[in-house]
Amino acid sequence: MNSLKQAQKSLKMRIKNKVLNERIFYGLLAFCIISLPFPDYSLSTKAIIGLVGYWLFFYNSIFEKKELLKKNITPFILLSSLFWVPLLGSVYSDDLIHVLKELKMKSPFLLLPLVIFSVPLKNCRKFTLNHYIIGLVAASILALSKAWYFKFNQLGEYLFYDRFAEFLNRHTTYYALFVVVGLLWLLWLFLHEKANRILIFCATLLLVYMLYLLSVRISIVALLFGSLLIILGAPLKLWQKISIFIIIPGLFLSAYLTPNFQNRFDPSTTDTTEIHDLDYRQLHWKSVWETITHNNIWIGNGTNAHRDFLYQKYRDYELTAGYKNEYNAHNQYLETMLDFGIIGLIIFVGLLLYLLRVFIQQKDYFALSIFSVFLIFMITESLLQRTNGIVLFAFLMPFFLSLNTNKMKIN
Amino acid sequence: MLVIILVLTILYAWKFSYEAKEDFFQLNYDWEKEKTTKEFGAVSIDSISYNFISFEERLKVDHQKTYKLTLQNKYYYFRFVYNISDNSNTQLSGLEWITDIPNITEENYHLEEVSLPLQVNSGPTVLSLGDEQLFENEAKYFRRILLKRYPVNFKGDFKDVFNFPYQAKKGNTVKDLIKQSETISTADFYILFFGLQENSEEIPSFKTDAQKLLDNLLDKNPEKIILFTLPPSNNLEEDEKHKEINKIFREVAQREDIALVDTYKIFSENPAKYLRIDYSISRDGYYELAKASAKIIKNAN
Numbered sequence: 027m028n029s030l031k032q033a034q035k036s037l038k039m040r041i042k043n044k045v046l047n048e049r050i051f052y053g054l055l056a057f058c059i060i061s062l063p064f065p066d067y068s069l070s071t072k073a074i075i076g077l078v079g080y081w082l083f084f085y086n087s088i089f090e091k092k093e094l095l096k097k098n099i100t101p102f103i104l105l106s107s108l109f110w111v112p113l114l115g116s117v118y119s120d121d122l123i124h125v126l127k128e129l130k131m132k133s134p135f136l137l138l139p140l141v142i143f144s145v146p147l148k149n150c151r152k153f154t155l156n157h158y159i160i161g162l163v164a165a166s167i168l169a170l171s172k173a174w175y176f177k178f179n180q181l182g183e184y185l186f187y188d189r190f191a192e193f194l195n196r197h198t199t200y201y202a203l204f205v206v207v208g209l210l211w212l213l214w215l216f217l218h219e220k221a222n223r224i225l226i227f228c229a230t231l232l233l234v235y236m237l238y239l240l241s242v243r244i245s246i247v248a249l250l251f252g253s254l255l256i257i258l259g260a261p262l263k264l265w266q267k268i269s270i271f272i273i274i275p276g277l278f279l280s281a282y283l284t285p286n287f288q289n290r291f292d293p294s295t296t297d298t299t300e301i302h303d304l305d306y307r308q309l310h311w312k313s314v315w316e317t318i319t320h321n322n323i324w325i326g327n328g329t330n331a332h333r334d335f336l337y338q339k340y341r342d343y344e345l346t347a348g349y350k351n352e353y354n355a356h357n358q359y360l361e362t363m364l365d366f367g368i369i370g371l372i373i374f375v376g377l378l379l380y381l382l383r384v385f386i387q388q389k390d391y392f393a394l395s396i397f398s399v400f401l402i403f404m405i406t407e408s409l410l411q412r413t414n415g416i417v418l419f420a421f422l423m424p425f426f427l428s429l430n431t432n433k434m435k436i437n
Numbered sequence: 438m439l440v441i442i443l444v445l446t447i448l449y450a451w452k453f454s455y456e457a458k459e460d461f462f463q464l465n466y467d468w469e470k471e472k473t474t475k476e477f478g479a480v481s482i483d484s485i486s487y488n489f490i491s492f493e494e495r496l497k498v499d500h501q502k503t504y505k506l507t508l509q510n511k512y513y514y515f516r517f518v519y520n521i522s523d524n525s526n527t528q529l530s531g532l533e534w535i536t537d538i539p540n541i542t543e544e545n546y547h548l549e550e551v552s553l554p555l556q557v558n559s560g561p562t563v564l565s566l567g568d569e570q571l572f573e574n575e576a577k578y579f580r581r582i583l584l585k586r587y588p589v590n591f592k593g594d595f596k597d598v599f600n601f602p603y604q605a606k607k608g609n610t611v612k613d614l615i616k617q618s619e620t621i622s623t624a625d626f627y628i629l630f631f632g633l634q635e636n637s638e639e640i641p642s643f644k645t646d647a648q649k650l651l652d653n654l655l656d657k658n659p660e661k662i663i664l665f666t667l668p669p670s671n672n673l674e675e676d677e678k679h680k681e682i683n684k685i686f687r688e689v690a691q692r693e694d695i696a697l698v699d700t701y702k703i704f705s706e707n708p709a710k711y712l713r714i715d716y717s718i719s720r721d722g723y724y725e726l727a728k729a730s731a732k733i734i735k736n737a738n
Contacts, residue, residue: 053438060442065449157438164446172453180512181463182536192460 051077051085051145056154058138059421062414063165063204065195070417074134081141091144098143101384101427104377108135108410108420111373112329115366119328128330131413134420142424149429151392152219155211162208163229166236169193173239186286187241199407200414202242205233206399207418210252214392217260241286248402250278252395259391307356307406310348313339314355318363326367336364354411358404361411381423384430393426459585462599463514463535467556474502475550482506482541488532490515496527496548501596506539507547513539514553516598518577533577533598555600560588561625561660561738564604566614568631570665570718571605572597579723586731592624608634611646618653626734627654630665632682640678644685651689661737662695663730668704671716698729 054077061069095102103110109132116125172193173184184190191198212230216223237245257270281287291303317336321327333352340348347353355361362374378401385393400409400419409415458464483491498504498520506513518531535553539546565571565580572595580591580601593602604621606613614631629650635643654662666686667679683701690697703725704711704718711722718726 056438057441060438061445064445065453069445157442160439161442161445164442165449168446168450168453171450172457176461179468180536181461 047085048148051080052148052150052153054080055141055150056157059154059158059418060161062417063162063194063196063201065165065169065193067195067413070413074137074417077141078137081145086145090146094146095140095144098428098431101380101424101431102139102143104380105139105420105424105427106136107373107377108132110136111366111370115326115329115370117328118325119331121328121330121332124330132410132416134417138417138420139424142428147425147428147432151425151429154425159208159211159229162204163232165194166205166232170232170236185239187239187290190239196414197412198240199242199244199403200412202237202240202245203248203399203403203409203415203418205237205240206245206249206252207396207422209233209237209249210256210392210395210399213253213256214395217256217262238281238284238286241290243282243287243290244403244406246278246281246287248399250275251402252399253278255391255395255398259389259394306345309343309345310340310353310356311360313343313345313348314357314360314364318360318367321364322367324367324369326363326365326370329365331365333364354408356406356408358408358410361408381427384427388430390426390430393430396422396426462581465555465584466535466600467554470552470554472552473505473549474552477548477550479545480506480548481545482539483526485538485541487534487538488530490517490529490532492527492529492548493525494527495522495524497522498527498529499550500598502550503535503553503600505549505551507549508539508542508544511537511539513537513546514551516600518598531598553600558584558588558590560590561734562592562623563589563626563628563734564592564602564621564624565628565630566593566604566617566621566654567629568605568609568633569607570630570633571603571628573607574713574717575720575723576718578720579727582724582727583730586727587734589626589734592622594621605630610634611643611650615646615650615653618650623657623659625660626663626737627659627661628663628665628730629654632667632679632686635678635682637674637678637681640681640685643682644689647685647689651692651695655694659694661733663698663733664690664695665698665726666700666702668700668712668718668722669708669716696733698726698733700726703729 054073057073058070058077061073109129112129112132116122116129119125169190173190176182176184182189184193187198191201194201209230212226212233216226216230237249253274254271257267257274260267262270282291313336316339317333318326320335327333337349337352340353345353355364359371359374363371366373381397382394384390385397400423403409403415407415410419477496480496481493483493485491498517500517500519503514503516506515514535515529516533516535517529520530521528563583570576571579577598580597580603581599583589584591584601591602593604595603595605597603604617609617609631611631614629632643651662651664664686666683670676670679679701683699687697689695700722704722711719711725713719
């Protein structure tokens with residue numbers, strides 16, 4: 027009798043520990059993206075270190091880690107290629123001092139897939155993304171409070187674009203990316219879950235207002251495509267879907283007629299004159315393309331190699347901001363070719379096609395919508411060259427992939 | 438998890454309220470003590486930029502003062518470095534906008550001169566004394582960066598474009614500074630930056646004069662005197678003169694209550710970064726000087 031009671035007690039403790047263990051792990055996992063919108067660049071890094079440390083020493087056994095990683099070896103290798111390719115690229119780079127810094131920045135591409143693919147990941151999408159929304163809303167309210175305090179006290183007008191970014195302590199494009207991901211999750215919740223509609227509505231209003239203040243033009247396009255994909259997979263009647271498909275593009279694109287977005291189309295300054303923003307972008311990408319063709323077109327110049335030729339091209343085309351601020355390519359596909367050539371681009375596109383295939387096969391419309399958001403943002407931003415973009419991509423893609431590959435195995 | 442998010446939000450809100458003055462300079466002004474000192478009435482703006490404004494009237498303005506433009510309950514404050522006026526136009530250059538930059542409209546703005554003091558900090562007083570190296574070109578950032586790194590209160594008869602007091606004039610020599618040192622106010626720290634205008638012929642007596650200046654200042658019992666050596670020059674003759682003066686500075690500064698900042702050595706490491714094309718000190722150069730000064734003040738305090 028006593029030994030039975032002891033066995034029961036021991037089992038209860040083990041279950042309680044397991045529950046606590048999981049709670050801590052999933053909390054740390056979610057914290058990796060909850061931390062992103064807060065005005066502290068080092069917070070997400072600390073979150074990842076905390077997660078990796080806990081995973082390494084406390085979560086599951088090394089044996090289980092190895093077994094699960096073996097089963098998920100293909101997605102792991104593909105996703106972590108965003109780390110391995112720069113590592114290989116460092117071998118022929120001409121700037122070894124900065125290579126280590128670059129590899130450190132890209133380490134989430136290795137660490138996050140390693141953790142996610144070596145644990146029996148439960149379906150924690152709702153838990154993770156709900157808390158992401160809460161964090162995003164909290165960080166947004168904080169930034170808005172500061173901006174409105176300044177406005178009410180006549181201390182300056184900060185409710186626009188890069189001025190507003192001073193309160194976010196984030197580049198506008200990356201915060202807009204966070205907001206778009208948040209809005210798409212709210213849309214998904216609205217259509218698929220019987221969640222609190224009032225809360226969803228309030229959060230949506232706030233985030234739409236944030237998007238307006240940020241005035242990042244590509245965010246509207248990304249939000250449009252992402253929304254249409256979610257609606258495609260929503261439990262709506264066909265005529266409802268068709269109506270939405272007709273109305274929504276016009277509605278979203280009318281955002282460009284608002285004052286903040288209109289101001290974003292002001293001309294850009296060169297050394298000698300002002301030119302249309304699109305012309306500036308064209309010259310910018312022309313400079314990048316000429317640099318790509320000047321370098322080794324198959325393997326590029328290497329990780330974080332010197333870009334003196336590119337900056338000289340900016341000078342040749344009188345792109346003042348380009349050479350003064352040493353702009354990157356502002357396009358992830360071109361950026362990849364700059365450093366790693368056609369081979370690097372093929373590997374990158376291969377990864378994207380793999381992700382696309384899995385998400386389509388599993389009809390995971392939400393994952394597809396977020397994936398499309400990344401693809402669109404990458405047209406005008408070298409998204410995977412900054413920590414915010416790296417962490418968000420390195421977290422969400424393996425996260426969705428793992429949940430989907432687990433589903434595939436069950437089916 | 439919700440508790441963690443709440444704690445983070447409160448923590449970053451507190452951090453912002455504590456550090457905001459460093460990033461948002463307008464928070465350093467004592468807005469409650471704002472007072473109008475002169476009315477100009479309605480003015481018409483001809484052109485505006487981030488560092489320039491031009492009025493379609495002749496205005497009698499003073500670069501030591503702060504000005505306020507008002508239109509439809511929106512206020513724009515500014516200070517400037519120098520002005521050019523003729524019968525029908527006034528141009529103010531080297532402008533620093535304290536809050537926002539206004540737009541040109543068909544409506545006239547209302548212009549006033551205001552007294553807008555800076556807040557008094559809890560830290561020590563600092564008086565920067567010397568020649569044009571303390572206020573011309575990028576020197577305006579020196580005191581601002583120093584304040585960002587350590588809370589101090591500046592003293593002096595003149596005000597720079599950020600409203601920080603200082604005590605320097607273009608062309609000041611050591612003999613001018615000796616005269617001024619007899620009457621200037623006491624301060625916890627004196628920052629000395631001079632020597633640019635010394636004649637090579639007067640170098641033999643320079644050591645005696647520099648010693649006299651330091652003695653006068655030490656009689657006022659400061660915690661420390663911070664003495665900057667002269668920077669490199671792109672003119673060989675001038676550079677030799679700077680080296681000679683710097684040698685004298687090193688000799689007279691060999692006292693516990695005098696801290697020497699070797700500008701020449703610091704700037705020689707990367708002249709492209711610390712000196713502009715005309716060899717005046719760049720913003721990065723003033724950053725280094727402010728950093729060194731803040732460290733000395735912090736250690737002395």
